[in-house]
Amino acid sequence: MSCDTHAAAMGDRIRPEAATHVEASALEAIDSSSNPAPPTNGKRKAETELDRDTDERPASGAGAEGEDGVAVQAEGDTNPEGAVKPMSKNELKRLRKQQAYKEFKEDRKAxxxxxxxxxxxxxxxxxxxxxxxxxxxxxxxxxxLRPEGEPWRARPVPVAFILDCDFERYMRDPEIVSLSSQVVRSYAQNRKAKYQAHLLVSSWGGKMKTRFETVMQSTHKNWKGVSIVDEDFCEAAKKAHTIMTGPEGGELIDVLKPSQSEFEKSGSGVVRGDILDENTPASELEPEDIDQSIVYLSSESPYTLTRLESNVSYVIGGLVDRNREKGLCYKRAREHKVRTAKLPIGEYMAMQSRYVLTTNQVVEIMAQWLECGDWGEAFLNIIPKRKGGALKQQGGSQADTESLNGGVDEAEGFSMAIETAVGESDDKTEATQKADNPSVISARHEAS
The missing domain is CATH 1.20.5 (Single alpha-helices involved in coiled-coils or other helix-helix interfaces)
Known part of the structure; x- marks a missing residue:
């Protein structure tokens, strides 16, 4: 009896110690998972942080395990029965990335x-x-020490660019972050351009507004020559029209003036800066009561821009959706009864494949056109060379087209890539067909 009593007493004393040891191991496992050791090279690499041997990885649906086999639990995450839900591998990876980002913040700052x-x-x-x-x-x-050339000065023109940011419900959080960066780049490009259009941001609110006011420390409040409105693009266009027709509207430069031939072709005295594509169905034609002072850019439009017009607002849909949504900008423009048009990329550029422009690239292209008055030069200067785009030339050879884009090496081998895709037997025929009929390039905007 005395031996059994002594053994039971020893067991009761050992159990709390064992429980304490297991609890300490679990806490150590959580701490090690949320505070990984930094890589030896000082860079945040997912391969170093996240790659583990197969034996150390938990099974699918199970929680991550510490050194003593104790499951790491997500704090406060419980199932309907009240039991703590294990942390998944993706949640653990996300936790490690966030912790590593915080740890190396000072290094990046330095x-x-x-x-x-x-x-x-x-x-x-x-x-x-x-x-x-x-x-x-x-x-x-x-x-x-004086800078060479003409000193920079602000030269506004009576043209408005409106960034329509009313598509937040179609975007994920990383895409909203990308759109925020594109808005900043649009302002920077328009600000330093030779001729500045009036830039407006409509439908201001939601997560992007919160990001500008918190993460970006409200730097947009120091922007010059930009109007940010809470209302939709139609209200922003009314404000833009008041500015353009007022004393601060800017100078009417030569590229904005219609030519004599355009006057003769119009007949009615109303000269537009776009043309209607052939074989357009009657259902796609503009209604009679359409607002002529607003042009919504959309690749689905049957109208193609030939030039920009004075006292007209050009609306660019602020949408980063990885091409999930189709025709949102065009549908929105039709509902509000405003003009639509697409950039003439297909008329000037031969592309390897379909290309989607970001919001800031559209702004840069139109700002470049205001300076040079040539769409081909504007596209060639803005569209990245790595995309394999080449400028079309009437009567020019394929070699001439490639040389304009930096040659085969710089443009990722435009014709060489086509030959690889179609085979050596009929490569020239297929290359000619692709050059004559390039893919439709969308003006919907995507992060690069």
């Missing part, structure tokens, strides 16, 4: 600081060299 200082040192050195050369030549250093 690297940005080092690059900024290096850039400042380089500019300082170049400035000192220019001053020394000017003094040696007996020239006033102030003249040597």
């Amino acid at each position: 690297k940005r600081k080092d690059r900024r200082h290096a850039r400042q040192d380089r500019k300082r050195t170049e400035r000192e060299v220019k001053i020394a050369e000017a003094l040696a030549a007996g020239v006033d250093p102030k003249l040597a």
Whole structure:
């Protein structure tokens, strides 16, 4: 009896110690999973953080396990029965990524600081060299330090670009982040352009507005020459029309003036900057009571832009949907009875495949056209070379077309890629067909 009593007493004393050990192991496993050791190279790599041997990975549907086989549980995540739900592999990966991002935040900040200082040192050195050369030549250093060419000055024109941000319900959170970056790039490009259109952002609100006010620290409030409105694009267009026809509307540059031939072709005295595609069904024609002061850009439109018009607002749908939704911009324009049009990419560019433009790329292309008045040059300057686009030329050879786009090597081998796809026997025939009939390039916007 005394032995049994002593053994029972020892067992009661050991059980709390064992439970404490298991609990400590579980906490250690959670801490190690949420605070992974940084990689040796100092970079945040998913392969280093997440790759594990097959034996260490939990089975599908099971929670992650610590060193002592204790399942890691998601805090506060319970099933209807009240039991704690195990953390999935994807949740654990996401937790590790977030923790690694926080850990290396200071490292990224230090690297940005080092690059900024290096850039400042380089500019300082170049400035000192220019001053020394000017003094040696007996020239006033102030003249040597003046920037070459005409000094920059704001030159607004009576054209408006409206970014319609009323598509948030069709986008996921990462796509809203991408759209926010595109809006910032659109402002930066239009701001530094030779001729500045009036930029407006409509349907301001939701998650993107919250992101601008929190993560981006309300930097948009310091933007110049931009109007941000809570209403839809129609109300934004009314505000834009008031600005364009007012004293601050800007100068009417030559590219915005219709030519004499356009006046003669119009007959009615109303000169539009678009043309109707052939074989357009009657159902796609514009109604009589359409608003002529607004043009909604959409690849589904039967009208193709030939030039931009003065005192007209061009609406760009702020949509990043990875091409899931079809015809949203065109349908929205038809419902509001406004004009529609598409950029003439197919008339000027031969592409390897269908290409989708981002919001800021559309703004950059139209800003570039305001400067040069040539759609081909605008497309060639803005569309990335790696996409394999080449400028079409009337009567030009394939070699001439390739050379305009930087050659086969720089443009990812436009004709070479076509030959690989169709075979060596009839490669030239297929290449000619693709050049004459390029894929329709959507003006719906996607992150690059």
